[in-house]
Amino acid sequence: MADMESSTQEVENNLLDRILAAESVVVALRCDDTAAVTNALRRIAQRTGKAMYVWRRHAGLWRLRGRDETVPGVVRPADVLRFVERNPHFGVYFLDESPRAWDPDLVALLRRITKIDPRQSRRVVLPGTLADLPPSLPARELAWGSPVVPPLRLRQGAWAWAQ
Secondary structure, X not given: OHHHHXXXXXXXXXXXXXXXXXXXXXXXXXXXXXXXXXXXHHHHHHHHOOOEEEEEOOOEEEEOOOOOEEOOOOOOHHHHHHHHHHOOOOEEEEEOOOOOOOXXXXXXXXXXXXXOOHHHOEEEEEEOOHHHOXXXXXXXXXXXXXXXXXXXXXXXXXXXXOO
16 A cells, blocks of 8 residues: 555656646646646645645635635636736646636736746646647646556567557
8 A cells, every 4th residue: 555655656746846847837738637637736735735726717726735725816817827927936826727718818927927937936737738728838738647558569570568
């Protein structure tokens, strides 16, 4: 059981390390299950005390450390982006759903956020791919939670899945 918990921690730490290593403040995260990402960020926040947040359309922005608590007045995507822009401290902000439409005000806020120095360790993580984001936005794309298919190997003259 301890081995399973240790490997789960490694996977979660890998997620956080990869998000923070992105050369951009805005990260597109290809993932199969946004709830799994939220749960991983919650466990990281509880284990490390780092500031992790999740935004949901009907719930607003939530802190994931300890017991979940709402951030007052941060309900819409524009509110989240303004909060990120004004908050100079470490934080990973995962938007559980991408905004329904990238209106000009949201794009302008997102562009201002991309100008934040990536060494400050603030990240806005949006589910999806770079194609889902506004065009020509300086962002990075990561994948997480997708099943890894083992490569094919030639064994005794036949192709077989590597073990």
